[in-house]
Amino acid sequence: SDDGLHLSHGAAPSLQEAYCRAIDGIAVDAAVGSCGTAAFRREPVIVEDIATDPLWVNFRTLALQYGLRACWSTPIVDGQRQVLGTFAIYQRQPGLPTQQHLQLIALAANIAAIAIGKHKTEARLRLSDVALKTISQGVVFSRPDGVIISANPAFTSITGYSEAEMKGRTCKLLQGPLTDPQTVEAIRQAQKKNQEFGGEILNYRKDGAVFWNELSISPVHDEQGHLTHYFGVMRDSTERRRAADALRLFRTLWDQ
Secondary structure, eight states: OTTSSEEOOOOOTTSOHHHHHHHTTEEOSTTSHHHHHHHHHTSOEEESOTTTOGGGTTTHHHHHHTTOOEEEEEEEEOTTOOEEEEEEEEESSOOOOOHHHHHHHHHHHHHHHHHHHHHHHHHHHHHHHHHHHHOSSEEEEEOTTSOEEEEOHHHHHHHOOOHHHHTTSOGGGGOOTTSOHHHHHHHHHHHHTTOOEEEEEEEEOTTSOEEEEEEEEEEEEOTTSOEEEEEEEEEEOHHHHHHHHHHHHHHHHHHO
């Protein structure tokens, strides 16, 4: 479960459905069968004989009713060693896993970790996509080489370019003669050092109109620390700049 306190049934085509229903939602804790204990300890739990092992004291009658005598469970973990679930092999006779069993368990746990992680990532992306479509700030994702992957509606509204027109290009298309080269270099140096950038830059819309862009760019890394893409957030700060300039002019005239 999302709170990490329970295990929900995922898949077990060779186990009886009634047994799967009975163990669905078991707690992640010490002495909760093989799976609940494996998730709690974050390490494999090998139960040779369910009929005698103390970890199964609360589930022994249930398991024996369905002819289950051994259970070898391994936690499924992500790159940060967070438990995503467990993978278990049941046997109808007491016994310990062979080397072949252990290799199968390790392989299945790794495949399951990839599948579960992919599912969670896609779910987060769906939620993020909904959020990005509603916020007023422009958001753009680009590859490490700067090529744009996607942009939200606010970004296209500010720049005048459609997402299709932006994809495959870089944000250099927003630069023009009045764009400060020092700011451009500051962005380049921040990316070279794998650092965030924050500041304002004069950019150009598709129709040639200039606007002040309050911009922040953050590098995003995978679990191994490799740069995967950049996440940029922008806001049209032209009116704020104009108001600030007008206020400075007013103060100058007032002082005179």
